[in-house]
Amino acid sequence: MIRIDVLSLFPGLFGPFFETAFVGHARRQGLLSIAAHDLRDWATDRHRSVDDSPYGGGAGMVMTPEPLVTAIEALAGPKGADRRARVVYLSPQGAPLSQSRLERLAGEEALVFVCGRFEGVDERVIELAVDEEISIGDYVLSGGDLPAMVVIEGLVRLLPGVLGNPESIETESFRGGALLEGPHYTRPPIYRGLSVPEILRSGDHGAIAAWRSQQAEGRTIARRPDLVPALQSGREQGRNRDTKQGQKGQEGEQDQEHGREPGRKKRRAPEPAKESTREPGREPGRDDAP
Numbered sequence: 637m638i639r640i641d642v643l644s645l646f647p648g649l650f651g652p653f654f655e656t657a658f659v660g661h662a663r664r665q666g667l668l669s670i671a672a673h674d675l676r677d678w679a680t681d682r683h684r685s686v687d688d689s690p691y692g693g694g695a696g697m698v699m700t701p702e703p704l705v706t707a708i709e710a711l712a713g714p715k716g717a718d719r720r721a722r723v724v725y726l727s728p729q730g731a732p733l734s735q736s737r738l739e740r741l742a743g744e745e746a747l748v749f750v751c752g753r754f755e756g757v758d759e760r761v762i763e764l765a766v767d768e769e770i771s772i773g774d775y776v777l778s779g780g781d782l783p784a785m786v787v788i789e790g791l792v793r794l795l796p797g798v799l800g801n802p803e804s805i806e807t808e809s810f811r812g813g814a815l816l817e818g819p820h821y822t823r824p825p826i827y828r829g830l831s832v833p834e835i836l837r838s839g840d841h842g843a844i845a846a847w848r849s850q851q852a853e854g855r856t857i858a859r860r861p862d863l864v865p866a867l868q869s870g871r872e873q874g875r876n877r878d879t880k881q882g883q884k885g886q887e888g889e890q891d892q893e894h895g896r897e898p899g900r901k902k903r904r905a906p907e908p909a910k911e912s913t914r915e916p917g918r919e920p921g922r923d924d925a926p
Contacts, residue, residue, distance in 0.1 A: 638795065639721065639746040640670040641711045642784055643704075645686065645753050647672035649781050658793045667795050670788070678703035678710065687754050696755035701764070704750070704757060708765040712748045715765055721746035723767045724787070726780030727756070730769030733787060737770070741787070742794040749787065751780035815867065816860060818851030 642650055650672040653659060662668035676684040680703065687697040713719035722744050731737070741747065750757075750766065762769070772783045793799060821832040835847050856863055 637666060638668055638742070638744065640668065640788060641721065641746075641748045642670070642672040642751065642788075643675055643707055643711065643748060644672055644751040644781055644784075645675050645779070646751075646781055647674045650785070653785050653788075657789075658798055659788065662792050662795060662798050665797060667797055668792060673707070673711065675703065675707055678707040690755065694755075698755050699752060699757040699761070701758045701760050704761050705765045708748060708750060708761075712746075712765075715767070721748045723748045723750060723765060725750040725752065725757070725762060725766045725769050726772070726783040726787070727752065727769045728771050728774070728776060730771040733770055733772045733790070735790075738787070738790040739794060742791040749780075749784040751784050753779040815852045816856045816863075818848045818855055 644650070654663065654670055654672070659668065659670065663670060675686055679685055685700070686703065687699050690696070690698045708723055712721040712723050715723075722741075724741075724747060726749065770783070770787060772786050777783065821836060825832050825837065833847070835843055838844070853867070856867060
């Protein structure tokens with residue numbers, strides 16, 4: 637089970653989200669424990685303040701170190717190797733969210749998502765209490781609540797037992813590489829004059845797989861040219877891997893032809909014994925007595 641805590645000024649936004657779709661299913665299956673917390677519960681003044689004006693002037697307000705650091709430490713422990721959970725701050729300055737990052741987060745035992753508001757948080761919060769910053773894109777929202785939902789939705793569906801058919805993950809966009817998915821079709825076979833490609837109805841699984849791969853590659857090149865370098869790099873790695881596997885296969889065949897176990901090196905032939913120059917009766921290496 638993975639434990640997720642969300643720290644927000646608007647925890648009520650998360651109630652329906654926690655009960656719906658994959659997140660709700662994971663909770664009911666006992667695969668996920670998740671809760672949203674109101675940051676103001678850690679405020680100490682009568683106004684439950686969480687923000688203040690920025691030093692140096694400027695528009696907007698900044699979330700103060702207190703009570704934010706205290707709240708994070710209450711949920712995850714102090715920053716360091718012994719803390720109970722990995723702390724993620726949703727921020728436009730963070731590393732771009734990717735499928736590989738979701739896969740890594742899904743492998744954590746516990747996570748705390750910090751949802752900022754206003755102009756952001758005091759930089760000392762990040763230095764003292766945050767392990768990782770993540771951005772869901774190059775645009776600005778009013779807070780980190782929706783980005784937190786995006787990340788949670790993405791990682792929860794990767795937990796073992798959440799999806800009804802685990803194989804569906806293996807064919808998704810970005811899974812194991814830079815390819816987008818190709819087109820999908822279902823019944824009816826003809827809709828408003830548009831037909832399902834005949835090859836998908838052929839029953840030839842090899843041809844279908846090749847068609848889907850071709851469509852995925854073409855769609856990636858057309859719609860996401862920024863992914864093409866990664867796609868080409870993946871091709872090169874695949875060719876190198878196939879070459880190495882082919883070489884290993886040839887070596888194995890040669891071993892079998894010569895009666896050796898596959899992968900075992902040739903045994904070196906014994907060197908011929910050197911002829912002894914010692915005279916009969918003389919001890920080895922001993923000079924003649926005077």
